[in-house]
Amino acid sequence: MLDELFNLIKQNGQQTVVENEAVPNEHNEAVMQEAQTSIVDGLSNLRDPSQVDSLFESVRNGQTESNPAVQQISNNFTGNIMQKFGINGSTAASIAASLIPMVLSKLGNRGNQGGSGGFDLGGLIGSLTGGGMSGGNATSGGGLGGNIGGMGAKLGLDKDGDGDVDLNDLTKMFK
Template sequence: MFDELLNLIKQNGQQAVVENNEVPNEHNEAVMQEAQTSIVDGLSNIKEPDQVNSLFESVRSGQAESNPAVQQMTNNFSGNIMQKFGINGSTAASIAAAIIPVVLAKMANRGGQGGASGFDLGGLLGSLTGGKFGGGMGGTTTSSSGGLGGNLGSMGAKLGLDKDGDGDVDLNDLTKMFK
């Protein structure tokens, strides 16, 4: 799951990181891993289904910069690469802006572009939240916090991920996405 995320970051970070003269070549891989850490930490901090919905709606509509969760991920990533690798502030900010919203948008679209067709957003969210948001976005997992798995599955339907029209997002939708 996390390897898929790192691969997605690498696919979308080539120009911003690897082809960037301001990033020393010996730090390319570590900068990409830092992007992964920032995204994972940011998603881990989301506690409510409405926040997940808001996050992915904003990135799908091209308004990622206005979403607080995206801003936090971008700022954390930028600050971390400045501190850890000595990258100047404007370069770090441009790298973060070129990677974080783009990767989140690809995640929101379930990897429909850029060769990331195997990305499992529901599985990633489920692993980050200890299953609280449901392992496959399938709507069958409930928790002590009131059935967030079901809420996430119905949110996935609102995001256009319900490919079979049954009102939830599950394995059936995944198989239809890639036919």
């Protein structure tokens, strides 16, 4: 799953990173790897189901830039590439503002296409937070996936009426 995330970053980082004269060519791959690390770390830190709901809502509405989780991921990415690769602040912020929301939006859109992309934001969040998503269903491994499944049903998030909140419910929220 992380390989697919990195491929998506590489596809969308061509103009933002590779063709950017302010990013030395020898750092192109490492900057994109840092984007992946920042996204993975940021999504791993989503502990509250309302944060996950907010992120999915932002993706669905095409407003990822204004989401606090996306802003935090972008800020961390900006700081990391400034520190590690000597990229100036305005260039780093510009790269982050372009790349991070775009990648998260495309992840969300892939999940909305009935799984045709074989990769989705819900599955990534579930796998990163220890809740594991198996076939779109949160497994009982604890972590965020298990918490969302149990708490979400009680909060009215069980859109398909099967007693738990899983990727199927999230998909129904986006339609």
